[in-house]
Amino acid sequence: MIVISSRRLGGVVALALTIAIIPWHTALAKSWTAAAGDWNTGGNWSPPAIPVAGEAVTVSVGNAVISLTNETPLLGSFTMTAGKLVFSNWTTRLMATNVTISGGTATVANAFADTDMSNRVWIVCSNDFTLSVSGRVDVSALVLCPTSARKRGTVGAGNYGGGGGHGGKGAVGYYNGGRPSTA
Numbered sequence: 583m584i585v586i587s588s589r590r591l592g593g594v595v596a597l598a599l600t601i602a603i604i605p606w607h608t609a610l611a612k613s614w615t616a617a618a619g620d621w622n623t624g625g626n627w628s629p630p631a632i633p634v635a636g637e638a639v640t641v642s643v644g645n646a647v648i649s650l651t652n653e654t655p656l657l658g659s660f661t662m663t664a665g666k667l668v669f670s671n672w673t674t675r676l677m678a679t680n681v682t683i684s685g686g687t688a689t690v691a692n693a694f695a696d697t698d699m700s701n702r703v704w705i706v707c708s709n710d711f712t713l714s715v716s717g718r719v720d721v722s723a724l725v726l727c728p729t730s731a732r733k734r735g736t737v738g739a740g741n742y743g744g745g746g747g748h749g750g751k752g753a754v755g756y757y758n759g760g761r762p763s764t765a
Contacts, residue, residue, distance in 0.1 A: 611638045614665070618647040621654070633657060639678070641665050641686065649691075650674055656708070662686045662717065675704035682710075683717030690721050 612633045616626040624631045626648075633639045635655035641648065646665035654660075657678035663685040667676070670691045690701040703719055705711065713719065 610634075610636075611640065614639075614641040614643055614646055614648060616646065616648075617643065619649065621648055621650045622652065641667065650676065653677060660707075662688070669703050670701055672700060672702060674701075675706055677706045679708050680710045680712075681705055681707040682712040682714075683719065684712070684714040685716045687718040687720050689719070 610629075612627045612629070612631075614626060615628045616623075619626040622632055627633065633654065636658045638659045639657050639661070641660075641662040642664050644664045648665060648667050649670060650667055651670045651674055653673065653675045654677050657676075659680040659682070660676060660678040661682045661684070665686045667686070667688045668691055669676075669688070676688075688703050688705065690703055692701060703721060705719075
């Protein structure tokens, strides 16, 4: 049998109440601070370190250009109010529980290499995605180049077709490219 004196019991109850009131872990926040640079450079963030899983990430530097070349861990949230997030590589993705783009632009370096698709904007959120009027996901004018269109023969006769219009006007080969999608 264990006997705890009332004096010790009071201390245990006070400790238990303190633990219940103060959370064990609060979500950390990261803010982009550089004018331009790589997402995976710790010095571009405040506090200085690359964002990790569960963190709330904010990009609000006006003319910032951020290069994202690998997938992110599952962030607690991603909020962009200014700047440009440039996705490079086909497997690059931004992952967050909640994503808000209320300003700035998510885009790609260039949608295609000479012969193959090489970049895309890939955003995965497990809860809410908010794109406001001032925010943009923009890949316009980054479509298949004419030499690739001829190799693929995507539109028109023979091997001289123009590129398809999927977010901007298609590339021009011998024939004009496709019109941008309106849906």
